[in-house]
Amino acid sequence: MRWLNHTYCALDAHGQTIEYRDGKRWAWAWSVINPLFCWIGIGLYMLTDLEVLLWYPLLQGYVIFPLLDWWIGEDTNNPPEAVVPQLEQDRYYRWLTYWVVPVHYLAFIGAAWWLATHEVSVWGYLAVSMSVGLAAGLGINTGHELGHKTRSLDRWLAKCVLAVPFYGHFWIEHNRGHHRHVSTPEDVASSRMGESIYRFALREMPGALVRGWQLEAQRLAKQGRAPWSIHNEILHSYAISIVLQGGILVWLGWQMLPFLLIHNVLAWWQLTSANYIEHYGLLRAKRDNGRYEPCAPHHSWNSNHKLTNQILFHLQRHSDHHANMARAYQSLRDFPDLPRLPNGYYGMFLVAYFPQLWFKVMDPRLLSLGHIQGDLSKVNIDPASRAALLQRYGSAPVGS
Template sequence: MNWVDPRRHLWPLALVVPMLPFAGYLLSRVAGDVGWWVTPVAVFGFIPLIDVLAGLDRRNPPDTAYAALQGDRYYRWLTYLYLPAQYAALAVCCAVWVSGRPGPLGMVGLVLTTGIVNGIAINTAHELGHKRESVERWLSKIALAPAGYGHFFVEHNRGHHVRVATPEDPASARLGETFWRFWPRTVLGSLRSAWRLESSRLRLRRRRVLTHRNEVLNAWAMTAALGVLLTAAFGPAVLPFLLCQAVVGFSLLEVVNYLEHYGLRRQRGPAGRYEPVDPRHSWNSDRITTNVFLFQLQRHSDHHANPLRRYQTLRTFETSPQLPAGYATMILVAVIPPVWRAVMDHRVISHYGGDVTRANLDPRATSRYVSAPPPSRPTRAGTASA
C-alpha cells in the first residue's frame, strides 16, 4: 500500500507569508499606516498562537516511501513559487515607500513587512541551495539577493555544515551568549568565512579569485543588479528602504541560527577530531504550524545529518533536544536575553547531564555557569591544606 503524506495539502501554506504584504496594502487603503503591520502581527502573533493550538506532529515518513517522496516534484515547485511572490511583494512595497503615503508608523511596518518576507525567503534559499540541481542552486541566490546575503550560499553549505556545534563556527551560538553579542560575531564571521572558503576553492583550481566564477561575488552581483533595477524603476529614494529591510531580513536569519544550536557542542575524540554530527547537536521543534510555514526547517537535526534530504522527507528523533515552542515564538524569546536565559540555559545544562563544561560555553560567561573551586582551608601552621 502506498504511503500518503498526511501534510501534503498543508505545504502550500508556506506561500502565505509572501502574500501578506498584498493584504497589508489593501488594508492600508482603508485603515492607513496600521495596515502595514499585518505581516509582523501575523508572523509573530497569530502563527505562535496557532502553533500552540495545533500542537505537535512527530510522525515520520516510512523509509519505504523515501524515494517516491524525495522525487515528487510537487514539493519542489512549492519552493520555486515562493520567489515570484517574494519579488512581487518587494516591488509593491518599494512603490508604496516612494509614494510618500506612509507616515512613520507605516514606514516602520513597511520595512518590517518586507524584511520578514525576504528573511523567510532565506529559508527557501536554504532549501534550494542544498540541492545538486544547478537551477535550484541559482534560484537560491536569487532568493538571497533582496536581503544582500548571497555569501550565505557558500558559508552555510561549506562552512556551517562542517563546523556546526563547535566554538569555531560563527553561526553556532554559545551558552551564555546573548543574541545581541552573537549578531555581530555571526554576521562578520560568516562573511569572512565565506570569502576564505571561496578564495581557497578557486586557488586550488588555479583560478583567479576576482572572477565571475566566484560564488560570493556573483551572488553579491545579483543584489547589486537588483538594487540598480529598483533604483531605475522607483528612484534613489528607494535605497534607504532597501538597506533597512535587508538588515531586518538577514537578522531574521541570524536569530534563527542563534536558536538552532545554542549551547550545543560536538565533543572531541582521543585524536582531537570532533565527533560526527548527529541528532544531539541541533535544537528541534515538532510544532506543526511553523514546520509547514518554514518548509520543515525545525527538523534541523536530520537536515544536518542528511543535507540532501528534501524538506518533506525530514524526520524527528527522540535523541534531539527539543525547543519548548516553535521558531516564531522562540525568535521573540531570543531577542530578550533575560527571558532567553530563563527558558533555555537550564535545558542546555540538563542536555549535558549537569556537566556544563561539555556545552559550547561562551568564555565571557564562564563564571556564571562554572563554580569556582572552594577556597583552601589553612592548616594550623598557616599553610594551605591539600
C-alpha cells in the same frame, strides 16, 4: 486532484506492502505564499485607512503565529523509510521551492512600488520596510533549501532568491562552513550558552561573510582562478542584487534607500535569529585525535510545531537536516529524545530578543538534556560568561 492526494506504495523490510499518503502535502503550499503575508498590512490599510494596520505582519509573525503554534501543537509523524525515495523524487515538492522564488521578487518589488507611490508617515514607512524584510528573511530560508541540492537549476535559483536581501554568500558559508563546524566553538553560526543574541550577531554576521568569501576563494584557488572573477558564485548573486536593488533606486528614486537598508538588515537579522536558536549551547565532543565527533541529531534544537514548519519548508526539523543534509524537506524526520524548543521559531525568536528571558527558559532545558545531564564540560559555553555560569550551575570542568 491527483497532485493533492498522491499515495506512495513500497515494500518494507519484511516484504510487506505499505501505503503512505502525505497528510501535509497540500499544506506545503503555505511556504510558497508565505512571502506575500507582508502585503496583508498594506491591504488592511487600503481598506480602512488605519496606518497602524501596516504593522499587522509583525504582529502576525511574532505574536499570532507563536500562539497558533502553541494551540495547534506538534506533528511527530515520519514518512516510512521505504517510501522516502519516491517521496524525494516527487517533482511536486521540488516545484514548490521553484515557484516561491518569483513570489519573493513579487513581494519585494511590489511593496517597494507601493511605498514609493503612497503617502505614509515615517512609522508607516518603517512598518512596511520591516514587514518586507521579514519576507526576505524567508527568502534566505528558500535559498537554504535550494542551495543544498546538486542540480544546477536549484543552485542558480538559490543565488537568485538570496539576491533579494543581498546575502549571496550565505549558501557557500552554510554548506561548506556551518555544516562542517556546527556545534563547535569554531563555528560563527553556532551560539554559545550565556551569549545573548545581540553579542552573537556581532560575531555571526561579519564572521559568516568573511568565512563565505574565504571558502569560495579557496575553491577557486584549487582551480587556479582568482576570487574576483566570473567563476565566483558569491559574485553571481551579488550582481543580481546590484541590478535588482540598483534598479529600484533608479526607478523609484533615492527615497527608497532607507527602505532597502531596513529591508536588508531585517532579513539578515531573521537568519541570525534562526542560527541563534538552532544550536544554542550544543557541543560536539572532541576526540583524542583533535577532531570533533560527527554531527548527530542531538546537536541541533528541533521543533515539530505544525504551523511554522508548514510555512518554512520544514526548517524546524533541524536535527535531521544537520545529521543528513542531503535529505529533502518533505522527508525530514523526528527522533525521540531530541533537544526540543518549547515553541516554533517565531515564538523562540521573540524570547531570544529578551536575553534574560531566553536564559531562564533555555539554560535549564539545555543542562537537562540526556547527553549533558548538568555537565558543563559538554556544553558550548561563551568564554565571557564562563565564570558566571560556573558559579551559578556548579564547578564541573567546562569545555570550550
